Amino acid sequence: MDVKCGFQRRDFLRSFAAGAAAWLPGRGFAQAGALTSNKLADNIHLIRGAGNNVLLAVGADGCLMVDSGSPEGSADLLKLVAQLSGGKPVRTLFNTHWHPESTGGNDALVKAMPGLKILAHENTRLWMGADVISPYLKKTFQARAKEALPNQTFYANGKMMFGDEPVEYGYLGQAHTDSDIYVLLGKSNILVTGDVMTVGKYPILDYPSGGWIGGINAASKTLADMAKADTKVVPGSGPVQTKADLDEESKMLAVVYDRLVKLIRQGAGAKDMLAATPTKEFDAKWGSPELLINNAYPGMWGHVRELGGIV
Numbered sequence: 415m416d417v418k419c420g421f422q423r424r425d426f427l428r429s430f431a432a433g434a435a436a437w438l439p440g441r442g443f444a445q446a447g448a449l450t451s452n453k454l455a456d457n458i459h460l461i462r463g464a465g466n467n468v469l470l471a472v473g474a475d476g477c478l479m480v481d482s483g484s485p486e487g488s489a490d491l492l493k494l495v496a497q498l499s500g501g502k503p504v505r506t507l508f509n510t511h512w513h514p515e516s517t518g519g520n521d522a523l524v525k526a527m528p529g530l531k532i533l534a535h536e537n538t539r540l541w542m543g544a545d546v547i548s549p550y551l552k553k554t555f556q557a558r559a560k561e562a563l564p565n566q567t568f569y570a571n572g573k574m575m576f577g578d579e580p581v582e583y584g585y586l587g588q589a590h591t592d593s594d595i596y597v598l599l600g601k602s603n604i605l606v607t608g609d610v611m612t613v614g615k616y617p618i619l620d621y622p623s624g625g626w627i628g629g630i631n632a633a634s635k636t637l638a639d640m641a642k643a644d645t646k647v648v649p650g651s652g653p654v655q656t657k658a659d660l661d662e663e664s665k666m667l668a669v670v671y672d673r674l675v676k677l678i679r680q681g682a683g684a685k686d687m688l689a690a691t692p693t694k695e696f697d698a699k700w701g702s703p704e705l706l707i708n709n710a711y712p713g714m715w716g717h718v719r720e721l722g723g724i725v
Contacts, residue, residue: 449487449494454646454654455602459498464491465515466650469606470498471599473577476505480597480606480648482519491519492526503527506576508583509534509564510608510650511593512541512623514555520562534564535585537593541623548622550709586610589633590617590650592624596637606648607637611663613652616693616706619713626713627706628720631671634664666696674710679723684711 449463451470461468464483468491471478477499483491495504504527509517517538524530542563546555571584580600587594590609597606609618610633617634619625641647641657649655673692682690684707693703718724 449490451494451498454604454648458599458602458604460648460654461491461494461498462651462653463487465518466510466513466609467606467648467652468519469597469604469648470495471576471579471602472499472502473579476503478506478508478576478581479504479523480508481510481516481608482507482523484515485518485521488519488522492522504530506530506574507532508595508597508606509538510595510597510606511535511591512538513591513609513620516608516650517542517558517562521559524561531566532564533566533568533583535593535595536567536569537591537624539564539567541591541593546623548620550622586629586633586636588624588626588629590625590630591620592629594633596640598640602646603642603644604646604648605637605641607650607660609650610634610637611647611649611655611660612700613649613655613659614699614701616700616703617663617667619706619709621709621713621716625709626717627667627671627674627710628714628717631664631667634660634667638664662699666693666700670696670706674707674714675721678711678714678721684708687711 449461451459451461454460457472459470461470464487466481466483468483469480477495504523507520507523507530509532520532542558545557548555569585571582574581579602582598582600583595585595594608594610596608610630617630619627619630638657638660641660643657645657647655647657647660670693674687677687677690677692687707688704697703714721
């Protein structure tokens, strides 16, 4: 047992470096680029290219947004929001989690929209307010300006009205991070998932801020159960998806989770897990599993009591 545990600790440390090496351009957090927009409903627009997807709902007296994109794209985003809204101010902004591709435009929005209400899970505020060290990225995210932090936070879920649009939002647990939320626009039947749902790549498990394979497995099922057959599903980045797409990701994650748990109980490290090809039938759709597995491994060590049978 001592030999096996020693091997696992060494492999755990090696996985930091391996995870960083797997983080190639185009495979990590979304970056700002050329902005595009399309209508999802009469008064609701999906803006792409700002970092992560940005949802803009235009009401009679103001706007509601979900996520604010990367900091480098904030000026262009503000111009497009003004164009799409006819110059109406953004009054409510949701942040689906703390990463800068989803919260980087907060600073510019607060400056341009005095009185802006920024809603997020409490963990989003905490992460944004501190320096965050990411071993696998070999990077430190600097604490954000106080003005950019969410000024209204919650722990579980909530409801509000935006004009005649009922809006529900809720915590997804430790999934992509430990700050992930969903936002559901009931009348328009639009579900915003943040980075819990991905398109064309495996979900990223940001284990330094609480992301792990068991949590994203549960969160994906929650989202799939919430969606209707005709729900427009807005992922963290990429085009609009469907309930069928959510169902497919949820089923994939359930299979991969079960296989990885079995492997770690057998004493496998991240390198052994990759060699066992636990994602082989899914790679054609989601791409290389290297980052997923290298990040899943340390995340599972944070849940050894919950998983059982490991130490």
